[in-house]
Amino acid sequence: MNWTEIRIHTTNEAVEPISNVLHEKGASGVVIEDPVDLKKERRPQFGEIYDLDPNEYPDEGVFIKTYLPSNKMLDEKINEMKNAIDYLRNFGIDVGKNEIELNKLKEEDWATAWKKYYKPVKISEKIIILPTWEKYKPKADEVIIELDPGMAFGTGTHPTTVLSIQAIEQYIKKDDKVIDVGCGSGVLSIAAGLLDAKEVHAFDLDDVAVKSTKTNCELNRLEDKVKVKQNDLLTDIDMQADLIVSNILAEIIVTFVSDAWKSLKPNGYFITSGIIKKKEQMVKEELQQTGFHIIEVNEKEDWVAIVAKKIEKESGA
Numbered sequence: 001m002n003w004t005e006i007r008i009h010t011t012n013e014a015v016e017p018i019s020n021v022l023h024e025k026g027a028s029g030v031v032i033e034d035p036v037d038l039k040k041e042r043r044p045q046f047g048e049i050y051d052l053d054p055n056e057y058p059d060e061g062v063f064i065k066t067y068l069p070s071n072k073m074l075d076e077k078i079n080e081m082k083n084a085i086d087y088l089r090n091f092g093i094d095v096g097k098n099e100i101e102l103n104k105l106k107e108e109d110w111a112t113a114w115k116k117y118y119k120p121v122k123i124s125e126k127i128i129i130l131p132t133w134e135k136y137k138p139k140a141d142e143v144i145i146e147l148d149p150g151m152a153f154g155t156g157t158h159p160t161t162v163l164s165i166q167a168i169e170q171y172i173k174k175d176d177k178v179i180d181v182g183c184g185s186g187v188l189s190i191a192a193g194l195l196d197a198k199e200v201h202a203f204d205l206d207d208v209a210v211k212s213t214k215t216n217c218e219l220n221r222l223e224d225k226v227k228v229k230q231n232d233l234l235t236d237i238d239m240q241a242d243l244i245v246s247n248i249l250a251e252i253i254v255t256f257v258s259d260a261w262k263s264l265k266p267n268g269y270f271i272t273s274g275i276i277k278k279k280e281q282m283v284k285e286e287l288q289q290t291g292f293h294i295i296e297v298n299e300k301e302d303w304v305a306i307v308a309k310k311i312e313k314e315s316g317a
């Protein structure tokens, strides 16, 4: 089968919402070409050195690429994608030029185009993300997450995911009960499971994400620990967790802060990520109004992750 590469020129802010749109419209994964990657220091011990061609990167903004089969549905799908991306402007998301370029690929070029981007990457003190086709011998204390990034949102290396995993690693305690809202590929649930959570509940609205999380949990031998369910945020979820993590857009986070409060045990942590810098204040205010204490705010590129704690007032105090 031949494939068409769809390249969208957009902004950093729009990477996540557009990735979600592409995913909803049937793309099996996305590649992000951000010029920041050209300047990044690479660490040879993790096999991260690979050839990045500056000609493939925009001078400003970001390219998002995805691949679709070249068949009679293609034009219709591309139109749907373009309209859905334009529609994001109604939510105040700057999608930039939203210019779409097409490039026809043969099957064999497609397979290489896809895999050349994914190498083992160390993303926190302990966690290494390893694409399923790569080999890597972990050192003592290193924890490996195996991921097939072709299957659902995320390769695990997007700044918002990295910030989430770093915060999980810092705040999780052995035998914690964890909830992951918007699990995508399941990478955060897997991180929590491998970092010794007792049980993890992973929710996503998208059934492809639910399937993908299940598959990736099996790949990491965590199917008994991670329970995956299709669910709208925390609607009708009746449980109390030690830690809730959610890597979703700021606009969505603010809609379920009070549900997160209800679903946390006293002294539990709520880790929110997927927040573009200019929306940090909006999320912080909602967290504080609900009663959360902001413990830490971490930044990577244009993104922030907030760690908040449920510290309940002593009764009678």
Ligand SMILES: C[S@@+](CC[C@H](N)C(=O)[O-])C[C@H]1O[C@@H](n2cnc3c(N)ncnc32)[C@H](O)[C@@H]1O
Pocket (backbone or CB within 6 Å): 016, 020, 153, 154, 156, 160, 161, 164, 181, 182, 183, 184, 185, 186, 187, 188, 203, 204, 205, 206, 209, 231, 232, 233, 247, 248, 249, 252, 274
């Ligand atoms: C940015 S991705 C994060 C994926 C993964 N947790 C990570 O960190 O790489 C956000 C995920 O939230 C899911 N999502 C969006 N709206 C949702 C909702 N209302 N309820 C549950 N999941 C939702 C999307 O389907 C997507 O998989």
